[in-house]
Amino acid sequence: MPATAVSPSAASAPRIRRGPWLPPRALGLLTLAALLLAWEVLPRLELVPPVLVAPLSTVLESGVASAGTFAEAMGVTMVEIAFALVFAYGVGGILGLVLGSVKPLRGAVLPLVSSIYAVPFIVAYPLLTAWIGIGMESKVIFAGIYGMFPMILATAAGVRTVDPAFVRAARSMGATRAQILFQVLVPAAFPSILSGLRIAGSLVTIGVVVAEMLASTAGLGFLITQYRSMFQTPEVYFGIILVLCLTGFLDFLIGCVERKAAAWRPRKELI
Amino acid sequence: MAAVANAPAPAPAGPPDVAVEHLTHVYETANGAVKALDDIDFEVPQGKFVGIVGPSGCGKSSLLLMLAGLLQPSEGRIVVREHALTAPRPADVGVVFQEASLLPWKTALENVEFPLKLRGTARAERRDRALELLELVGLADFRDRLPHELSGGMRQRVSIARGFSQDPKILLMDEPFAALDEQTRLTLGDELLKIWTRHQKTVIFVTHSLTEAVYLCDEVLVMSHRPGRIIDRVTIPLERPRTYEMMATETFGHLRERIWRSIRTT
Numbered sequence: 001m002p003a004t005a006v007s008p009s010a011a012s013a014p015r016i017r018r019g020p021w022l023p024p025r026a027l028g029l030l031t032l033a034a035l036l037l038a039w040e041v042l043p044r045l046e047l048v049p050p051v052l053v054a055p056l057s058t059v060l061e062s063g064v065a066s067a068g069t070f071a072e073a074m075g076v077t078m079v080e081i082a083f084a085l086v087f088a089y090g091v092g093g094i095l096g097l098v099l100g101s102v103k104p105l106r107g108a109v110l111p112l113v114s115s116i117y118a119v120p121f122i123v124a125y126p127l128l129t130a131w132i133g134i135g136m137e138s139k140v141i142f143a144g145i146y147g148m149f150p151m152i153l154a155t156a157a158g159v160r161t162v163d164p165a166f167v168r169a170a171r172s173m174g175a176t177r178a179q180i181l182f183q184v185l186v187p188a189a190f191p192s193i194l195s196g197l198r199i200a201g202s203l204v205t206i207g208v209v210v211a212e213m214l215a216s217t218a219g220l221g222f223l224i225t226q227y228r229s230m231f232q233t234p235e236v237y238f239g240i241i242l243v244l245c246l247t248g249f250l251d252f253l254i255g256c257v258e259r260k261a262a263a264w265r266p267r268k269e270l271i
Numbered sequence: 272m273a274a275v276a277n278a279p280a281p282a283p284a285g286p287p288d289v290a291v292e293h294l295t296h297v298y299e300t301a302n303g304a305v306k307a308l309d310d311i312d313f314e315v316p317q318g319k320f321v322g323i324v325g326p327s328g329c330g331k332s333s334l335l336l337m338l339a340g341l342l343q344p345s346e347g348r349i350v351v352r353e354h355a356l357t358a359p360r361p362a363d364v365g366v367v368f369q370e371a372s373l374l375p376w377k378t379a380l381e382n383v384e385f386p387l388k389l390r391g392t393a394r395a396e397r398r399d400r401a402l403e404l405l406e407l408v409g410l411a412d413f414r415d416r417l418p419h420e421l422s423g424g425m426r427q428r429v430s431i432a433r434g435f436s437q438d439p440k441i442l443l444m445d446e447p448f449a450a451l452d453e454q455t456r457l458t459l460g461d462e463l464l465k466i467w468t469r470h471q472k473t474v475i476f477v478t479h480s481l482t483e484a485v486y487l488c489d490e491v492l493v494m495s496h497r498p499g500r501i502i503d504r505v506t507i508p509l510e511r512p513r514t515y516e517m518m519a520t521e522t523f524g525h526l527r528e529r530i531w532r533s534i535r536t537t
């Protein structure tokens with residue numbers, strides 16, 4: 001031990017550098033609990049008008065009371081989202097791979113795709129319903145196309161920025177075009193493809209629900225608008241909760257894929 | 272072996288494995304044309320170990336890319352095993368790149384297996400082969416590590432193992448030992464020589480180390496500053512197998528110095 005006396009404050013200095021007083025997870029849960037409590041208490045105390053915000057317990061009660069209606073609507077919405085996702089991921093992914101890896105197309109078509117992406121398509125939705133009706137197909141097509149654009153752009157961007165050294169090495173080892181695509185470009189572009197999955201996923205959900213709100217006879221979006229026009233505020237909120245649950249579930253699924261597939265990435269935040 | 276010092280190498284039996292004819296390469300860049308190689312001409316007989324040395328930026332890596340069929344020459348042509356080279360031919364030519372171009376999402380073992388996987392070798396067989404090669408480069412314990420978990424020298428060794436697993440007739444190596452310590456360098460050099468003798472490969476080996484060039488090669492090509500030309504060819508008449516003692520001999524020193532002088536006069 002060095003002879004110099006260590007002052008108490010210096011000795012305890014490292015202990016000051018503690019983390020937050022609660023682990024982030026607990027903090028998140030606590031915040032959520034506080035919000036839910038406020039949701040229950042504020043309308044009850046009439047601090048916010050109950051017509052605008054119904055207390056949480058009332059919302060849940062009315063949800064349970066109309067469980068059948070909600071379940072049916074949720075089923076419709078889930079099926080629409082599923083089909084639209086398959087379309088957005090499948091077609092968007094394939095187009096993204098092609099546009100990202102074929103040089104001449106890349107320069108000509110990609111800028112076009114990104115400017116189309118900027119157009120608020122929802123204004124054209126009434127036209128679409130005029131052509132193909134207000135059934136599930138119109139939602140699937142609209143939301144599918146809506147989600148397809150970010151999927152194309154993210155996939156193409158990922159493929160385009162793959163280190164050419166990987167492709168060169170694979171070519172020298174005799175990889176065919178298909179092998180280069182699926183064994184080099186796709187895995188190398190996967191982090192970017194994942195963000196495509198995420199953005200396309202939320203756009204598809206938004207697309208389906210909003211389309212249902214605009215013109216429909218079924219689905220959560222339809223139900224929410226209908227209850228709103230009848231001023232059944234608790235039911236409106238219950239519908240919104242269900243939409244949030246769907247988004248959360250989708251996010252969870254993508255998170256699973258992410259954890260599995262992107263394990264190879266060096267974790268920069270640890271350094 | 273009845274080795275006579277300085278005896279010319281025995282005349283090659285067949286046609287050369289690699290013939291480079293009037294090879295010129297010009298890179299077209301945004302800032303204009305860069306002539307990287309100028310009228311390169313050489314032949315490598317089957318089974319020879321040929322070194323290429325030259326100042327940085329003289330076009331050695333570019334030359335290897337063209338020999339691998341990965342870069343089209345601006346002028347001239349390359350004939351590999353009697354056929355003009357127009358695209359990569361993995362059974363004939365393999366490359367160990369200057370920067371380890373390992374796939375970052377694959378483990379060391381999977382990277383070494385990759386060339387075999389591409390050509391459809393059965394899983395168990397390619398695993399055995401790859402393990403054997405990882406053992407050879409001293410990385411058997413690191414088989415399940417990802418490239419970013421390895422040091423630069425370790426990555427380079429995985430890359431060398433991958434080159435071997437492809438098992439081409441002609442192996443192009445671009446400064447494969449550059450990131451390694453002297454001891455590993457010598458060990459791997461000896462392993463390379465063993466593999467080369469055992470499998471009758473033709474090796475074209477780029478290096479900055481003159482000692483390494485003399486120790487490993489049958490012939491050393493010396494290139495000039497950019498645009499690269501071949502300004503000297505030095506035959507290394509040391510007998511095989513090479514031993515560390517040879518490095519202390521006068522002949523070795525002379526050869527090293529001869530190459531050194533050629534490079535300096537460029």
Ligand SMILES: Nc1ncnc2c1ncn2[C@@H]1O[C@H](COP(=O)(O)OP(=O)(O)OP(=O)(O)O)[C@@H](O)[C@H]1O
Nearest residue numbers: 298300305307326327328329330331332333334497
């Ligand atoms: N893709 C490229 N585009 C334009 N110029 C290039 C390209 N690749 C290489 N060059 C130029 O060609 C010349 C030769 O490069 P090359 O990489 O072949 O040199 P080298 O002999 O391998 O150098 P080193 O010993 O440093 O590895 C250099 O002047 C370099 O700037």
Ligand SMILES: [Mg+2]
Nearest residue numbers: 331332369445
């Ligand atoms: Mg180089």
